[in-house]
Amino acid sequence: MLKRLDLRGKSGELADLLPRPDSGAAVPAEAVRELISRVREGGDAAVRELTASFDGVEVVDTLVPASELEAAWESLSPALRSALETAHRRILEFHVAEAATAHVHKSDGVTVRSVSQPVDRAGVYVPGGLAAYPSTVLMTVLVARAAGVDDVVLCSPPGPDGNLAASVMAAAHLCGVTEVHRVGGVQAVAALAYGTETIRPADVVAGPGNAWVATAKQLVAGDVGIASAFAGPSEIVVIADGTCPPAAAATDVVLQAEHGPGGRAWLVTWDAACADAVCAAISQIVELSPRRDETLATLDADGFVCLVDGPAQAAEVANFIAPEHLQLMCDGAHELLGDIRHAGAVFVGPWAPASVGDYVAGPSHVLPTAGTARFAGALTTDDFIKRMHVVEVSEAGFDRLAPAVAELAKAEGLWAHAASVSRRKEWIASGVRP
Incomplete structure (x- = not known):
């Protein structure tokens, strides 16, 4: 054994x-790329075709109504609801505390603020097939929520009856997911990355999956943010x-x-x-x-x-x-x-x-696999946040730093960069304030 x-x-x-x-040896990248292209070009029709092919079920409408999510929550045993609530509280508390805050640095008359801005829309993938994973709903959605993301769309493969497991839908209800779609595999990653007629594209895609899903995430990286490493x-x-x-x-x-x-x-x-x-x-x-x-x-x-x-x-x-x-x-x-x-x-x-x-x-259980922990870590709020720098310069700070800007710009042959400070010096000398 x-x-x-x-x-x-x-x-x-x-x-x-x-x-x-070899994380890529078991999955032919060209085959995954072809599936992504089919969804990108064919939209909902391609998603339905691939779902029928890989999951063995016909899903006409991928969107799960909010009423079904709520009904799934009500159907759970009190013990399971309590366990999900315990996990929800602990996961959200941890990631809210971990979430990045504004950082201010002042030096030589220059004030730089690092402001964290959440993405507008996050897409999360929750595996299925061999088992149901309500915990992964919490471990992805709540991280995005703690980062400040209001719009979260979730995709998960349908079961043999064409539906999602009640526990997965219940967890989505508990976390306040915006949309839940019965879509799995490569087609889900492609839909989240590029959108279809019914699934708007996300800014970031997160969540674990099999080697096909992980490879698909690698292939769409660059067109959409991919949270964490090879999960x-x-x-x-x-x-x-x-x-x-x-x-x-x-x-x-x-x-x-x-x-x-x-x-x-x-x-x-x-x-x-x-x-x-x-x-x-x-x-x-x-x-x-x-x-x-x-x-x-x-x-x-x-x-x-x-x-x-x-x-x-x-x-x-x-x-x-x-x-x-x-x-x-x-x-x-x-x-x-x-x-x-x-x-x-x-x-x-x-x-x-x-x-x-x-x-x-x-902490999120979405973690790097296949040796990628050498350079990547767990899913965190940083995966759903962009750091935006806000720069303010006082006149004294400008006077102090302008010569260095001009010299560096000249060294790189960038005339306008140098002129942006030299012209201001001329304005100041002539009594004109920009």
Whole structure:
């Protein structure tokens, strides 16, 4: 089930010792580009055709009426409504506190204000198919809301009956989503990016998805803002030792794998007995799982137990993988945290499984995958905000800085740039105020 890698006593570059998935290898970019073009040119008709082809259902009208969203909320059990409200409160509180504020810098007579302006319209994608993800509704929509975005459109693939899961619609109602559309896959990303007759284009597209969805987001980048990095299939790396109960580490290795194929699930340890015990526990857990097939698909394709010389090498392996989720379940976890540089989110200690981050910790669970945590981070309010600089210059500040402007402009051969300050100096000398 888990393939074993033994790095103990080995030297050399980790790139030569460890496998690393190619995020684009499993998805032909040209095929995705062709689907995007079909939607861009064909609009709603193309969306309906692709939905029938990929989801196996005919959806005449993609828009879900607000009354259906409200009815879905009312249909939930009191326990699930309470859980969603708890998550809603915690996620919104965290991101409101994190939201950027105006910054003012004054120097040499120049005042510069950095003003955060939210985008006008945000598009969020919520995966479906293998499972329903109301948590992703909260983890995307509420981040946009905390950034100040008033207009949020949500797309999610329809189920076999042509509808969305009640929990997803209920979460959309709770978050006050402007529009909800029964559209998934590449066609949803294309519709959010370029618009159709019934779906107005968004300024930013956010949300996780399979490799096809993630690739589509990469291909439309530049025409629309793409929040976060390659938010594709789920990943987890668990660093554990003999102080961690094997069943706990095993469950946490499996918890992201149950999302289905395309992800990664790794156990990294310097304790061979721990590796054996956790692997045995994983086998037992998988057999009990209602999502056995989806879990096995991930573990068989990219499930590994990696034996290392010690905590330092474990950190090196984690940094090389740059996983979406990294869990530290070992003695000295806080000290080891200081060596971690690349991960979407890190969960420290025995009481912080990644599932807490998936649902209620507060930060968004939309995280970079496929190694993109090397240069990108979690979805935040910054993904829905543009920073606009407002510059004011006093006369004294102008006098002080004009010579530098003129010299730099001359060096670059830009006559008008230099004249913009020299002419003002002439006006001042003649007694004319601009």
